[in-house]
Structures are given as C-alpha cells and as structure tokens.
Amino acid sequence: MLVLIKISLVVAAFYFIYSRLFQNKDLSFVEFIQNLINYSSFSTNTVVVLVFLSILNWFFEINKWQALVSTVTEILWVEAKSQSLGALTASLFTPNRIGDYGAKAMYYLPQYRKKIMFLNLLGNCTQMGITTIFGTVGLIYFAHHHQPQLNYVGILIWLSGIGIIGLLLVWTFKTTWLNKQANTIYRLFGFVKRISNKIILKVALYSLLRYLIFTFQFYYLLVLFGIDMSYLEAMSAIACMYILSSIIPSIFIFDVIIKGGVAVYLFGLIGVSESIVLSIVTFMWILNFVLPSVIGSYHVLKFKFPKTTS
Incomplete structure (x- = not known):
C-alpha cells in the first residue's frame, strides 16, 4: 500500500509539472522556448550560475x-535534505504547498509530529517575515515612483472581513474547542520558549539568505532578457511581487500563476512585456521547484516510516 501511495505522489507531481509547462494558456511551452532563444543572453556560464543559485x-x-x-x-544534513526535497x-500539487506540513511530519514518530508541523510553520512564518519586511519597503518605493492602481478600499475591506471572522470564531469556540485545546496550546508555547536564541537567529539568517538569493536570481534573469532598468527599480518591483503574491488569498493549486499575474501587472508599469x-x-x-522536485521524487520513493523503539 505504501509503495502505491509513493508512486501515486510522484506521478501526481510530474503530471502537475507537465500541466503547468505544456497546458498553460497564458504562455505556451513553445513560446517560452522561443523567448529563451530570442530575448535572452543565455550561455553555458549563465545557466551554471542560475543552477548554482538554485542549489544555494x-x-x-x-x-x-x-x-x-x-x-x-538531532538529524544529519543528508536526512534534512531527504525530508525537504x-x-x-x-506537496507540489497541493494548494499553496500545504501538504508540506504533513509530508515532513511523516518522517517522525507520532509523538513528535505536532512539534514538527509547528516547527515547519515557524520556519515558513520566518521566511514570510523576511518577505514582508523587504516587500513593505519595496512596495513603498514602487508605489511612490509608479503609482500602481491598487484597490486599497477592497484590500481594507478584505482585511477587516478576515479580522471580524477571526474574532467571531474565537468568540464561538473559546468555551468549547479552545478549552479542549488549551493544554496543547500551552505545551506549544512552552516548546517555543525552549527554542534557543541561537537557533532562532540561524533560522532568520537562513531565511534572509534565501530571500536575497532568489530575488537576485530574478533580477539576473531580467538582465539576461535584456531588460534595461536600474537595480533599485528592479528589486523594488521584485519585492512587491513576492509580498503581494504571498498575501493574496487563493484556493488555486497553481500558485505560480498568481505570481505570474502580479509580476505581469507590476513589471508592465515599468514597460516589460507580458x-x-x-x-x-x-x-x-x-529552477527552484521543478528541478528540486525531480531529485525529491527519488526521496519519496525511498521513504519509509520511522521505526518505533522497543
């Protein structure tokens, strides 16, 4: 049964990749290849640099x-690699990669799984925090220079609606569900307090380095495609793209489409073609999802449930 599940996950991931590349109504695969040939300055060295940035x-x-x-x-680096990839x-084909939480938890014994999922959330929140900090600065700069026509009233209404719904949920469940989960919540808070400052600083530093790498990678591709704009202008648009695509509420499986739509609008204001x-x-x-997923498919097929100690 486990073998069938693993094969199904790999097949689903590859079908997802195929659908995204060959059934994309906004950009056909043929047009994508033509753009790489006609509008870019790719060479062996530039491809090596791009792949190296993805590896980094x-x-x-x-x-x-x-x-x-x-x-x-304690886990070895190779074990962390196997679990991450x-x-x-x-989780590649799950909405907003929500399946990543459960997938990583399966590598651990049941008594550790809640903590593992919470640690995954903590890591993602840290990455989102870095994106928010740089994205806010970029959004202020970009809005000042290009005046994007954002629906600020709609954004305010949406945020207010989310806040009201959240308060209603807390009020509704505070005497039932919340009380039942109180012990779990207290244990999680206690667990967070026990995480050393050294670990927190490491996680924040790794998140920052990742952000700097993939934003520079995007800028490098702009240069390869011959887009003439200043580094500051390009990075502000890239920062805006990542923060806006991160906060847009979505049930779409293809989150790359969301990033594409936001990027098309923002860079369109600068004059870059869709x-x-x-x-x-x-x-x-x-570079950052398909290639690692191909390697990750090997680790999925090699997956085994952790052995319980007798």
Whole structure:
C-alpha cells in the first residue's frame, strides 16, 4: 500500500509539472522556448550560475530545516535534505504547498509530529517575515515612483472581513474547542520558549539568505532578457511581487500563476512585456521547484516510516 501511495505522489507531481509547462494558456511551452532563444543572453556560464543559485537556495532551506528539527531531535544534513526535497515533491500539487506540513511530519514518530508541523510553520512564518519586511519597503518605493492602481478600499475591506471572522470564531469556540485545546496550546508555547536564541537567529539568517538569493536570481534573469532598468527599480518591483503574491488569498493549486499575474501587472508599469515576465516567472519555477522536485521524487520513493523503539 505504501509503495502505491509513493508512486501515486510522484506521478501526481510530474503530471502537475507537465500541466503547468505544456497546458498553460497564458504562455505556451513553445513560446517560452522561443523567448529563451530570442530575448535572452543565455550561455553555458549563465545557466551554471542560475543552477548554482538554485542549489544555494535549497542548501540554506535544508540548513534551516536541520536547525529547526534540532530542537526536537538531532538529524544529519543528508536526512534534512531527504525530508525537504521529498516533502516538496509530495506537496507540489497541493494548494499553496500545504501538504508540506504533513509530508515532513511523516518522517517522525507520532509523538513528535505536532512539534514538527509547528516547527515547519515557524520556519515558513520566518521566511514570510523576511518577505514582508523587504516587500513593505519595496512596495513603498514602487508605489511612490509608479503609482500602481491598487484597490486599497477592497484590500481594507478584505482585511477587516478576515479580522471580524477571526474574532467571531474565537468568540464561538473559546468555551468549547479552545478549552479542549488549551493544554496543547500551552505545551506549544512552552516548546517555543525552549527554542534557543541561537537557533532562532540561524533560522532568520537562513531565511534572509534565501530571500536575497532568489530575488537576485530574478533580477539576473531580467538582465539576461535584456531588460534595461536600474537595480533599485528592479528589486523594488521584485519585492512587491513576492509580498503581494504571498498575501493574496487563493484556493488555486497553481500558485505560480498568481505570481505570474502580479509580476505581469507590476513589471508592465515599468514597460516589460507580458511574455518576457511570464517566461522569467516560469523559468524561476523550473529552477527552484521543478528541478528540486525531480531529485525529491527519488526521496519519496525511498521513504519509509520511522521505526518505533522497543
């Protein structure tokens, strides 16, 4: 049964990749290849640099996961690599990669799984925090220079609605569900307090390095496609793209489409063609998700449930 599940996950991941590349209505695969040939300055050296940046990106992600898990149990770097890449493949086709939480938890004994999922959340929140800090600065700069026509009233209404719904849920469940989960919540808070400042600083540093790497990678692709703009202008648009695509509420499986749509609008204000922007977003997705997923498929097929100690 486990073998069938593992094969199904790998097949689903590869079908997802195939659908995204060959059934994309916004950018056909043929047009993508033509753009790479006609509008870019790719060479063996530039491809090596791009792939190296992707390897570096995932190297720090694996280091971050190893640091987080060390608060529960010590794991080797190769084990952290197997878990990170395997979970990526298993969750690639899930909405906003929510399946990553469960996939990583499966590598551990049942008594550790809640903490592992919480550590995964902590790592993602740290990454989101870095994105928010740089994205806010970039958004202020970009809005001042390009005056994007954002629906600020709609954003305010949406945020207010989320806040009201959240308060209603807390009020509704505070005497039932919340009381039942109180012990779990207290244990999790106690667990967080026991995480050393050294680990927290490591996780924050790895998140920062990852952000700097993949934003520079996007900028490097802009240069390769011959887009003439200043570094500051390009990075402000890139920062805006990542923060806006992160906070947009979505039930879409294809989160890369969301990034593509946001990027098309923002870079369109600067004068970059839609086709080139979509090509860069697609190439970023191939470099940072497709290639690691191919490696991760091996780890999915090699997965075994942890052995219980007698």
